[in-house]
Amino acid sequence: MTSHPSPDHHSLTRGPASPVLLEATSQVPPAAGGDVLKSGGARPRVPRIPDRIRRGGLPYLLLLPALVLELLIHIVPMAIGIVMSFRGLTQFFIRNWGQAPWTGLHNFKVAVDFNAPIGKALLHSFYVTCGFTVLAVGLSWLIGTGVAILLQENFRGRGLLRTVFLIPYALPAYAAIITWAFMFQRDNGLVNHVLHDQLGITAKPSFWLIGDNSFYALVIVAIWKSWPFAFLMVMAALQNIPRELYEAASIDGAGMWQQIRKITLPSLRSVNQVLVLVLFLWTFNDFNTPYVLFGRSAPEAADLVSIHIYQSSFDTWNFGSGSAMSVLLLLFLLLVTAVYLIFTSRGRKSTDV
Amino acid sequence: MRSIRAAAAVAVTISTLAGATACGGGGDSSGGGSNTSPKTLTYWASNQGPNIPADKKILTPELKKFEQQTGIKVNLEVVPWADLLKRILAATTSGQGPDVLNIGNTWSASLQATGALLPWNKANFDAIGGRDRFVDAAVASAGAAKKDPAAVPLYSLSYALYYNKKMFADAGIAKPPATWDELVADGQKISKNGTSGKWGLGAEGGNLSENIHQAFVLAQQHGADFYDASGKPTFTSPGAVAAVKQYVDLMGKDKIIAPGNAEYSQNQSLSDFSKGKTAMVLWQAAASTFASQGMKPQDWGAAPAPVASGTPGQGKNVNSMVAGINMAVFKNTKNTKGALKFVKFMTSDDEQKILNKAYGAVPPVTAAQSDPAFNVPGVKVLKDTLIKSAAPLPQVASESQFETTVGTAIKDLWADAAGGKPITTASVKDELTKAQQQMTE
Numbered sequence: 015m016t017s018h019p020s021p022d023h024h025s026l027t028r029g030p031a032s033p034v035l036l037e038a039t040s041q042v043p044p045a046a047g048g049d050v051l052k053s054g055g056a057r058p059r060v061p062r063i064p065d066r067i068r069r070g071g072l073p074y075l076l077l078l079p080a081l082v083l084e085l086l087i088h089i090v091p092m093a094i095g096i097v098m099s100f101r102g103l104t105q106f107f108i109r110n111w112g113q114a115p116w117t118g119l120h121n122f123k124v125a126v127d128f129n130a131p132i133g134k135a136l137l138h139s140f141y142v143t144c145g146f147t148v149l150a151v152g153l154s155w156l157i158g159t160g161v162a163i164l165l166q167e168n169f170r171g172r173g174l175l176r177t178v179f180l181i182p183y184a185l186p187a188y189a190a191i192i193t194w195a196f197m198f199q200r201d202n203g204l205v206n207h208v209l210h211d212q213l214g215i216t217a218k219p220s221f222w223l224i225g226d227n228s229f230y231a232l233v234i235v236a237i238w239k240s241w242p243f244a245f246l247m248v249m250a251a252l253q254n255i256p257r258e259l260y261e262a263a264s265i266d267g268a269g270m271w272q273q274i275r276k277i278t279l280p281s282l283r284s285v286n287q288v289l290v291l292v293l294f295l296w297t298f299n300d301f302n303t304p305y306v307l308f309g310r311s312a313p314e315a316a317d318l319v320s321i322h323i324y325q326s327s328f329d330t331w332n333f334g335s336g337s338a339m340s341v342l343l344l345l346f347l348l349l350v351t352a353v354y355l356i357f358t359s360r361g362r363k364s365t366d367v
Numbered sequence: 368m369r370s371i372r373a374a375a376a377v378a379v380t381i382s383t384l385a386g387a388t389a390c391g392g393g394g395d396s397s398g399g400g401s402n403t404s405p406k407t408l409t410y411w412a413s414n415q416g417p418n419i420p421a422d423k424k425i426l427t428p429e430l431k432k433f434e435q436q437t438g439i440k441v442n443l444e445v446v447p448w449a450d451l452l453k454r455i456l457a458a459t460t461s462g463q464g465p466d467v468l469n470i471g472n473t474w475s476a477s478l479q480a481t482g483a484l485l486p487w488n489k490a491n492f493d494a495i496g497g498r499d500r501f502v503d504a505a506v507a508s509a510g511a512a513k514k515d516p517a518a519v520p521l522y523s524l525s526y527a528l529y530y531n532k533k534m535f536a537d538a539g540i541a542k543p544p545a546t547w548d549e550l551v552a553d554g555q556k557i558s559k560n561g562t563s564g565k566w567g568l569g570a571e572g573g574n575l576s577e578n579i580h581q582a583f584v585l586a587q588q589h590g591a592d593f594y595d596a597s598g599k600p601t602f603t604s605p606g607a608v609a610a611v612k613q614y615v616d617l618m619g620k621d622k623i624i625a626p627g628n629a630e631y632s633q634n635q636s637l638s639d640f641s642k643g644k645t646a647m648v649l650w651q652a653a654a655s656t657f658a659s660q661g662m663k664p665q666d667w668g669a670a671p672a673p674v675a676s677g678t679p680g681q682g683k684n685v686n687s688m689v690a691g692i693n694m695a696v697f698k699n700t701k702n703t704k705g706a707l708k709f710v711k712f713m714t715s716d717d718e719q720k721i722l723n724k725a726y727g728a729v730p731p732v733t734a735a736q737s738d739p740a741f742n743v744p745g746v747k748v749l750k751d752t753l754i755k756s757a758a759p760l761p762q763v764a765s766e767s768q769f770e771t772t773v774g775t776a777i778k779d780l781w782a783d784a785a786g787g788k789p790i791t792t793a794s795v796k797d798e799l800t801k802a803q804q805q806m807t808e
Contacts, residue, residue: 105477105480105481105764105767106480106481106482106764108456108459108460108481109459109460109462109481109482109483111460130804131801131804131805132804132805135805199627199630200626200627200630201625201627219627221629221630221782221785221786223573223630224572224573224629224630224778224781224782224785225782225783225785225786309573309632310575310771311575311771311774311775311778313778313779313782314779325771328453328456329767329768329771330765330767330768330771330772331456331477331767331768332768
């Protein structure tokens, strides 16, 4: 494109060859139209809306729908949730929320009273979730990164493998997890068929969906579900590392392991920062996996906090209490995210210097 | 210039519209319905048949009949069980719901407490022919005592002991057990302490409601209740503990239930029964499920569920909960008169016969029970149980919480029993104590 936009525009609006545009200008309030004619080739000016606001305001105007929708979809429910947490919103009031009594910090006090049963159960569920998140995020990251690095080498079938590895990420969560639930069944499940019937590793068929093993079942499904995402992100990041670095390193006598430690991992740093955070948030809040796997009451060993909150509000119709727990969860996640970002960003600055 | 203005205008319009529609959903908080749309009704039916199309096929001709009689068109939606309560809660919260709906009768008091359902006072009952047309126990399961019921009984069900005739004959058992001792003895003849590969009894350890139903009946037989007269939870009374222990012991101590049943929650115990893996199940109206799984009616028998004395009755001889479906009118309906007419139609003697026959249930309307269809062997047991020896689950506002907490406690105990951990009175009491402590006021 060589033509200069602004003079072109004016010649067009005044030229007889474009009646449509001409008509359009004539509908503009007279002041504006006259202005265009009077100022000739100079920048057009609309007196009623000062230039500064017109230019500065437009982006905001265009953002307005998104902003309003964001308010409606995210902020308003969140605010309502926070308000709910200060009220005794039980089944007696769900028909008319406004009548639910204000209970101040009561819901929060109940939730964090770790000597009483409700607080104790919440704390237990919190610990379970922490353990689950550390294992699931750590192993997802490890597997994803490992596989991405291995698949960097060019070999026949690489494209196919990459596609296959992404399948768990592409499958609808419900379908995938319900399949796992079938596989984990004690009597007819594939897992016990292989472990017990075929390999004879376990002395008798084990339960995976109830009792203590349910924790491992949950971790396995979560890893299976989220490692492809880690794989995808790391794979994309690896494409940006210049080959020359590795060539230079190998000339210097660096082995595979040293190359990974000294070149690959530092280069992945910024991607990993986001990746681990996102994985952490998704995993900590995961609701689908335990809900589909265990139904509406998860075994104690696998009682993740999201499903625990669901049970304390929906199944018992005590929405105030559930909201208070959700607010606590939100605060915790905000805190962890903030600390994580401060910590990792500061670390990066010092290495960059 | 022009295009920018247009874009801005569109942007503003969209924002305003979005705001306006979002504000349009507010609910009407005043009580009572109106009659502003007398020509249509929306009806949420629960899923009673083998699947949703089957329900539509059964109900549509009846709704057409109603339309011919009254000129009111009924829009039918069959809601699966897994969604029904959530849908009702959502409708209650928003005030936008159906006009008439089905509820599981154990939810009656909980939903009654929300105030979303039209109370069935004398005037409303009179509009459908009077309260005394219905079986007492069924009306008792439609809301808290001493309050106007929140619903009207529509289909009634009760528990019976279903047994596999061939497996009984093979094990040399002449007649179905009438007491728990006989049931355990017969079960052991079949399961031989778990060595035969076949099992005496089936259970749904992962199904919270199922756990509650059985524990409730056993508690009655131990002279206990999960709630006292004032509606306070009494989960840890010696009778309640003994009841739960007795139930879980069927797996842990008596070894007549397969350990795998601890994780069942999708009616797997019924398919085990149909396949001849287990000889007995305690279930409500299982006939159509057995048929759909390829079991012929002559292969199974139905007997009253066992009680210690061998003779079901009231008090300690209760052998079933009053199970069933109630019909309620949503208070926010725009067609109260039409809704009452519709309930009257659905609970009329003729419709009661047609519908309960189709679903293998028992009519809660006394006059309809005399129909010979409800005297065939499978159904007669359910009917007699319902009339003579069934009791409604506690009709308290926190019933739904009770199902969750105690149901989960029993689920955890099943898991322990299946994992080989000993089930003791102390361990049962621990679990029930935990459950009771989680009940919030």
